[in-house]
Amino acid sequence: MTSSTLAIEATGLVKQFGATRAVDGVDLSVNSGSVYGVLGPNGAGKSTTIRMLATLIRPDAGSARVLGHDIVRDADAVRSAVSLTGQLASVDEDLTGRENLILLGRLLGLRRAQAKARASELLDAFGLADASGRLVKNFSGGMRRRLDIAASIVVTPELMFLDEPTTGLDPRSRNQVWDIVRALVAEGTTILLCTQYLDEADQLADRIAVIDHGKVIAEGTPGQLKSSIGLGTLHVRLLDPDQRAEAERVLARELDAVHLEADPAALSVPCGDADRAAESVAELSHAGIGIAAFSLGQPSLDEVFLALTGHTAEEQAPDQEEQAA
Amino acid sequence: MSSTPTSRPRATPAADEALLRKALSATPRPPRASPLSATLTFGWRGMLKVKHVPEQLLDVTITPVMFLLMFTYLFGGAIADSTGEYLDYILPGILVMSVLFTTVYSGVALNTDVTKGVVDRFRSLPIWRPAPLLGSVLGDSVRYLIAGTVIIVLGVVLGYRPGAGVGGVLAALALVIVFAFALSWVFTTLGLLMRTPNAVMNAGFMGIFPLTFLSNVFVEPETLPGALEAFVNVNPISILATASRGLMEGNAEAADIAVVLATAAVLTAIFAPLTTHLYRNRS
Numbered sequence: 342m343t344s345s346t347l348a349i350e351a352t353g354l355v356k357q358f359g360a361t362r363a364v365d366g367v368d369l370s371v372n373s374g375s376v377y378g379v380l381g382p383n384g385a386g387k388s389t390t391i392r393m394l395a396t397l398i399r400p401d402a403g404s405a406r407v408l409g410h411d412i413v414r415d416a417d418a419v420r421s422a423v424s425l426t427g428q429l430a431s432v433d434e435d436l437t438g439r440e441n442l443i444l445l446g447r448l449l450g451l452r453r454a455q456a457k458a459r460a461s462e463l464l465d466a467f468g469l470a471d472a473s474g475r476l477v478k479n480f481s482g483g484m485r486r487r488l489d490i491a492a493s494i495v496v497t498p499e500l501m502f503l504d505e506p507t508t509g510l511d512p513r514s515r516n517q518v519w520d521i522v523r524a525l526v527a528e529g530t531t532i533l534l535c536t537q538y539l540d541e542a543d544q545l546a547d548r549i550a551v552i553d554h555g556k557v558i559a560e561g562t563p564g565q566l567k568s569s570i571g572l573g574t575l576h577v578r579l580l581d582p583d584q585r586a587e588a589e590r591v592l593a594r595e596l597d598a599v600h601l602e603a604d605p606a607a608l609s610v611p612c613g614d615a616d617r618a619a620e621s622v623a624e625l626s627h628a629g630i631g632i633a634a635f636s637l638g639q640p641s642l643d644e645v646f647l648a649l650t651g652h653t654a655e656e657q658a659p660d661q662e663e664q665a666a
Numbered sequence: 667m668s669s670t671p672t673s674r675p676r677a678t679p680a681a682d683e684a685l686l687r688k689a690l691s692a693t694p695r696p697p698r699a700s701p702l703s704a705t706l707t708f709g710w711r712g713m714l715k716v717k718h719v720p721e722q723l724l725d726v727t728i729t730p731v732m733f734l735l736m737f738t739y740l741f742g743g744a745i746a747d748s749t750g751e752y753l754d755y756i757l758p759g760i761l762v763m764s765v766l767f768t769t770v771y772s773g774v775a776l777n778t779d780v781t782k783g784v785v786d787r788f789r790s791l792p793i794w795r796p797a798p799l800l801g802s803v804l805g806d807s808v809r810y811l812i813a814g815t816v817i818i819v820l821g822v823v824l825g826y827r828p829g830a831g832v833g834g835v836l837a838a839l840a841l842v843i844v845f846a847f848a849l850s851w852v853f854t855t856l857g858l859l860m861r862t863p864n865a866v867m868n869a870g871f872m873g874i875f876p877l878t879f880l881s882n883v884f885v886e887p888e889t890l891p892g893a894l895e896a897f898v899n900v901n902p903i904s905i906l907a908t909a910s911r912g913l914m915e916g917n918a919e920a921a922d923i924a925v926v927l928a929t930a931a932v933l934t935a936i937f938a939p940l941t942t943h944l945y946r947n948r949s
Contacts, residue, residue, distance in 0.1 A: 395790050398948070421698070421792040431787040433779075435715050447707040448791055450696035459693070466689035476718055492787070497693050521686070528690045 348373040348531040353403035363389040365555035378546030386555040387535040424498040434478040445495045463491040483514025575612040580631030582606040595621040701794035705801040712805020730764035757821040758910040759883030770870035773853030830916035838913040848930035851937035858944040
């Protein structure tokens, strides 16, 4: 890690809800100007961590400085420099898109005319101009999320908390949100991104903390996390999903335990040796199994998560913590 | 998600790249909004809601309108000597009822903000902390004004003629709104304690409905059994109704008005800080 200024510096953050320790001693160091991913399944403590850093709730123990300001003693200074985009689109459903942005602009200190001009500028930039007069409750999920992000940058924040910005979005809307996030970073905003999507953290984040049961269980760049698992993985996608059982048998014989992907035509096998991988793929061919695509790559973050926690990100039952908010 | 090299679906650009870049480029942070400006902005938000969701106001106005019509024409003759005479008695009471029913909505609205998550956004803003609450409650006064006006206009259409004229009616309306402002803090407290907007609505009406009926809004307390009469006489809603009748007829007693204002002050002193405390320390 470089010695550049830290946007977030948290030590031993703890938050308890009743008997559950939602956050159980989290340390974070986030460099200015970077995207820092906090990755974990539902109920891991991500939202609670963000809510503490955004001064919405007080930590029960530990301390944190956000942009140099203590989150408890100097909460108001923190609020002046950050913005929060929540898990639920935190905009007012009973107002129009334009009214939401004007409302935020006025609350942040813009004059009436400035707030109106800024609202128009953002609506244009986020592709919401046509829908600007519609009540937000009639917006699609993607439009809402874009409005939510627009509402967070009415006045450009130095640091932005993005709490699961693409949960529930279709791939097209998700990519739009990703493009906006990349543009924000290019303009110098630091972003703390909470996500349960491993590919989202992989796509956007410079560094990632993997969090589970309120604790950081691994930290590093996406590459470091992957290489800490060691092995590479052979991914194979078949032309015909019906042949997967047969392909599984062939690969298990040639290599190792096969992981069946959620995609009914896809399989993956841990494999560090490119030659052996090539031979195995040839074996599939000889067995008359049609291959649509194959690749030998670093393990996905899914596999990293499995290796770190012993369970996959999706397996864990969501607990009440995320709703406790 | 696997890292199989399938091409990821390409987004249709969210918008023009240049526009996006320009909108994102840092704008200088303006000076903080003053407490007054932030409060008024929240009041403006409340009024926009009256405009966009008028049915919410209609919901709480329709019941008093029904009661006014029903009691005047069904029971008026039996309770008083004539429907006209009963209308003179009941109209200020229905005005009180109508406005006080509307106060429940303040709690419902706050709970809706909490459940929808927009409260988190407000709480993460660098604004004067009580502004969202104070602004909303002040904005709700506009609802009270509308609810009250509906009843008065209907009353006049039905033949009600206030003895103290327009001035008396306005004075009564003002008194009722001041009391409603104070009472709405009780419901905002409730709004932060209960889990859903519907629960707030139910609990709110479970309280306000019997309190309104066990008052002198509909009948003279002398006709009631002793214990009930004693309760009705000290019920603040009775005193508010009496004071409103007095103001509209031009024979108000200062003592009644003083009791109403004192009750309002006590309610505000207890429940406004309580609401603010709950709002601030939400987890």
